Amino acid sequence: METEHLKLIETEAEYERMLARIDELFDAKPDSEESKELQLLMLILNKYEEEHFAIEEPDPIEYIKIRMEELGLTQADLVPYMGNKGNVSKVLNRKRSLSLEMIRNLHKGLGFPLEILVADITPHSDKNAA
Template sequence: METKLIHNEAEYQAALKRIRELGEPEKGSPEDEEAEILTMLLVKFEEENYPAEELDPIEYLKTRMEVLGLAQNDLVPYFGNKGNVSKVLNRKRPLSLQNIRALKKGLGLSADVLISGSDYAMSA
């Protein structure tokens, strides 16, 4: 597939579809590089078209999980256990500062978006 800039919603959806098709390619493979480039392009499009202040932290996290092809189990390293992942995604537990730092470092997620929203004030 030819990788190019994303200019509209149709191209955005096509890039999301391609990311899903790629699944989890072998590190260093051409497919891995394509997935990394597509992810950067998707993030750029999202930042330009869906301003951070409008995003709900949990919806942002769920969207990024979808884009990156992650399941709840993939978030365990950032939350400690499956129970914490489930509680956060179901809005029964707020994101902690430790979670936000781990998600930013490990997945490159926007800390600004993750800390936004009064319902999800950080806990230490």
């Protein structure tokens, strides 16, 4: 695939062909024509993947639960950031919203991204709920 013939990906078949070509060029020498082609293909591929395979961020409560698991935290570990055990339980069970103070504390204390903590909370989605 010559660089002057590059175009945006429009179909799944084009996407697959581009993946194969990227695989062929992956070990191209820096500053070579193949390396330049690889860089352009990666940009085109990235755009297609962002449009067709976008990954949605979890809502704030799901994010907190995921990070708790990843960091090995318990509900008790969140008390300093949320005020008390009752608040932690209510927030994680979607019975209470995160307050601005909680959001600030989780961001400053645990490095949780503000953009996720202030996002809209989706309705309760536990599959085990009756």
